[in-house]
Amino acid sequence: MMRAVLTVPPLWRSIQRASFCRTAMRLEGGVSMVQGSSRGIGLEFVRQLLEEKEKGQVVATCRDPNGATGLLELKKKHNERLDVLRLDVTDESTIQASANSIAERYGSLNLLINASGVLSLPDILQPETTLRKVEKSSLMFAYEVNAAGPILVIKHMWPLLKVGGSTGSERNFAVVANLSARVGSIGDNGLGGWHSYRASKTALNQLTKTISVEFARRKDPIVCILLHPGTVDTDLSKPFQRNVLESKLFTREFSVQKLLGIIESAKISDNGKFFAWDGQQIPW
């Protein structure tokens, strides 16, 4: 089988070298899926998987493919390597339909990134500043989108998650990366507030950890990790950026470069771990 030769841009190379000293694992080919990729961090993952790598297929999923202008732009440039599918994490039939499409088209998936998430939504989810503002509907909504959603995506993609893949990859295990948040850490919670979002990410962490234990017992190795991207300049963080130091507000490009570095250098022993953008482990 021909091995893909990757021309790595200097910035990408230096980030890989400087940040992590784990066993290198390169995403030269294979099939990667980015769930929640209409905008923000998810869209940037799709862009970097297409534009920083020479090979590999990318499946980008979002709720409204026709309205996802960033993905449509990328599709124009990378028609052969990019598939855009409709997936809403609150509608399991769309998750199943995406799994069926991927099975039909590629037969396997080597990397799954769950990037969807919601912190605030007018009249539905307010980031609470006090217990007095906590509503059952907000708690449930955040749980449905941020915790249950990504887990159902893994459930349906699981039969497809395999080493290698039709386009060839050097990895000897599949990777699942769930975008969590440091505020989901109970040990790190010194500020309080954001009850619904915080608790939904804590639930995502526990569910991911539980899945990682099950994956570790299976014959086909799958490494399942949780990632905190830092505070990143996206729609999600916009309303809360006022008190963030400029040096602590990351661009999407920077954060995703770091996160892809963690994914690429992941080891079997990283299964079930929760990493910040800089590769440091975050306490539960």
Ligand SMILES: NC(=O)c1ccc[n+]([C@@H]2O[C@H](COP(=O)([O-])OP(=O)(O)OC[C@H]3O[C@@H](n4cnc5c(N)ncnc54)[C@H](OP(=O)(O)O)[C@@H]3O)[C@@H](O)[C@H]2O)c1
């Ligand atoms: N930005 C930060 O500072 C920060 C910090 C810590 C953690 N995170 C986490 O990083 C991830 C990405 O955040 P972001 O900053 O990129 O947010 P964003 O710009 O607001 O994007 C959120 C994405 O989630 C999608 N989404 C929302 N509800 C969905 C659903 N029901 N089904 C499928 N997709 C859905 C959105 O799609 P639509 O366009 O259809 O709404 C959008 O693509 C999230 O999990 C977030 O919690 C972000």
